[in-house]
Amino acid sequence: MTAASTIVLDHRSGTFFASIDDGREREVRDLASFVADRERERPRWVWDDTSWWYPRLLAEGVRVERCFDLRLCRTILRRSLLTAESELARAPLDGWDNARAPEVPPSGALFEFEAAPREPDDPVAEFRRQRTAVAGSAEPPRVDLLLAAESVGALIASELNHAGLPWDVERHGELLTEVLGARPSPGQRPLHMQRTLDRLRAALDGAEVNPDSPVELLRVLRRAGLDVSSTSKWELAEHDHPAIEPLLEYKRLARLLSANGWNWLETWVRDGRFRADFVPGGVVTGRWATSGGGALQLPKQIRGAVIADPGWVFVVADASQLEPRILAALSGDRSMIAAAGETDMYNAIVASGAVDTREHAKIGMLGAMYGGTTGQSGRLLPRLARAYPRAIGFVEDAARTGERGGQVMTRLGRTSPLPDTAWFQSQRDASSEGATPAGVAAARTRARAFGRFTRNFVVQGTAAEWALCWLAGIRQRLSALAGHGWFTTSAHLVFFVHDEVVVHCPIEHAPDVERELREAASAAGRLLFGDAGPSFPVTVATVRSYADAK
Known part of the structure; x- marks a missing residue:
């Protein structure tokens, strides 16, 4: 053989x-x-x-x-x-x-x-x-x-x-107690949550509101004079009312309790390890998903429980401004590729004269990739289009394809799904003789929404492909460092989320791991785009606790 x-x-x-x-x-x-x-x-x-x-x-x-x-x-x-x-x-x-x-x-x-x-x-x-x-x-x-x-x-x-990701159960419990209060009896709220709820009810003139019920909460807020259509934190933050601060704080605490509280700890951490159930290709763009445990969203409040084993450290690597660099590579826009050659791409965009501040560069680029054509991002887009016509034109073409009900592809050929039958029917109805103004407007809204999806699909999907190539390179390089031993007895991957990886390794091997993470990122860029593509720098930190990585 x-x-x-x-x-x-x-x-x-x-x-x-x-x-x-x-x-x-x-x-x-x-x-x-x-x-x-x-x-x-x-x-x-x-x-x-x-x-x-x-x-x-x-x-x-x-x-x-x-x-x-x-x-x-x-x-x-x-x-x-x-x-x-x-x-x-x-x-x-x-x-x-x-x-x-x-x-x-x-x-x-x-x-x-x-x-x-x-x-x-x-x-x-x-x-x-x-x-x-x-x-x-x-x-x-x-x-x-x-x-x-x-x-x-x-x-x-x-x-x-x-x-598994090393996890200190005792430290996790301490963090929960610090933020939420001691673990309550079944059916009760932790002390800090209850006190926050008391402040909320006082701000609502003593109303016995249950903030865990969106329907009831919305009704009480409207009764208090707040013109809100949802209980999302973004909409609530736009209003000036004494109830807003305790309500947002309560939602933050409730989210921590439900997503990563004591029940989560008992369910998902075994033998000092959080064993996430990742689903490769779980999203149509190729990004990973999880079938439980919320591995793709580990809040900062609990990252202090992620502690390396004695004598070991975490080497955490984060791809810097990955999606804008992917857009530069996909479009072949020489000016944007030049900007991507700098460690901070957004500062390079400012230096080019395209926009005046780093924040504007970030807002404008995110708007270009995600379809933010109104507000501040909409005002910045024409300036970016003049500076980087091929890059902005690339995502605009992808959006127009989606608005027509077409499909777009990533660098390696993953293809966006077609809209559903209701989408196509709405477009046909809008172009028929009996179309109503409301029907035409609804069809246009649907078309633009799908255009925003295809606009981002090409970028996010190709970023997912780059990440897979990076992961594969890291795995191969770490195996070479390990020799013939079992992979968990030497430097090995323990966590991944979109554009960030965590390697658990003996402290003396950290410099070698840092080097391999950077070289694997460069190799992934060359594999997808050749030598003409932009650089793909990664920010690397060696820490004992995941909370110290950023």
């Missing part, structure tokens, strides 16, 4: 099977021993779902270098414009499509993708279908890189869960 061999694993009726290089199938009696033995030859493991197979192997002390996740890759190939003409993309939905679907963005149901529940069929046949789709695509190397990145991301997600 050569180092490039492919081994397809299957599981039927309680029995494991392996097909080597698409050849004869053989029964595998001891999965962990079989994989460990074959892994020395560096094969490509092919299986239906990494989240099912890999935790079992890790639990037996077996780690693999690479895999091909048929479930994740099927989703990409089904939807990519680069493989739209393939037999796989045009085939009826089947059991392979009935996997865990990516989350729909909060703006609405942006695609329809349903299939009758049934078990996926032969993984060897599915692997052949997928390889045929890649080979016949418009750009096979581009698609192959995306599938490889998505698959290694699935390996990393399982390894993050297996390793």
Whole structure:
């Protein structure tokens, strides 16, 4: 067998099977021993779902270098414009499509993708279908890189869960007590929450309001003379009333209690580790999601509980201004690429004369990427368009495509979903002879909303691809540092959120890890954009507590 061999694993009726290089199938009696033995030859493991197979192997002390996740890759190939003409993309939905679907963005149901529940069929046949789709695509190397990145991301997600993020349970409890008060009896509120609620009720003339009920809270606020349409903190902060400060404080405390309070601690932290359940490709842009535990939102109030083991430290790396740099690379705008060559891209934009302050540079760029065409960002956009016409034109073109109901692609070919049938019907109704002004306005609003989605999809999705390549590079480099030992006994990844990674390592290895994190970021940029792309600097901090990283 050569180092490039492919081994397809299957599981039927309680029995494991392996097909080597698409050849004869053989029964595998001891999965962990079989994989460990074959892994020395560096094969490509092919299986239906990494989240099912890999935790079992890790639990037996077996780690693999690479895999091909048929479930994740099927989703990409089904939807990519680069493989739209393939037999796989045009085939009826089947059991392979009935996997865990990516989350729909909060703006609405942006695609329809349903299939009758049934078990996926032969993984060897599915692997052949997928390889045929890649080979016949418009750009096979581009698609192959995306599938490889998505698959290694699935390996990393399982390894993050297996390793866990070091967590000091006692310190977490102390932090909760400091902020909320002592843990209350069931059905009671912590002391500080109750006192804040008392202040809120006093500001509302003694009204017995339940702030945990949005409907009741909204009714009481309106009765107090506040013209509010929701209880969001952004809308509440616009009003001047004695009840606003205690209400916002109560909401902050309630959020901490529900999201990361004592119940969370008992549910998600085991053996001194927070084991997040990451979902690679869980959002349509390719960003990760979580199926519980809120790993993508660890508030600052509890990060002090994330403490490295004795003799170990965290090396935390954060990609600086990732999405603006991605936009510069995607558009090929030379002036913006030059600005991205500086450590602080926003300061470089100011130095170019495009805007007058760093804050304006940030607001303007976020508006360009997220569709902020009104208010301050709207006023700054024309100035940025004059300074960086190709970059701003790039996202504007993506927005116009979305407004027409079209699709856009990331750098590697991940493709945005189509709007749902109701969206298209609203556009048809608005252009019919009997269209009403209200219907036309509603259709225009829907079109613009979808345009904002596609505008950001190309940038956020490509940023997710860069992050996957960065993670893959980090994993490979840390493995080289570790040698042949088990990965958790040396420097290893323990946390990831969008553009930030946390490595847990012996303190003496921290300088090497810092270097590898920076070099992996540069390598990820070259892999996606070649030598002509911008630099991708990362801010690195070595700390004992995650709270000290920023």
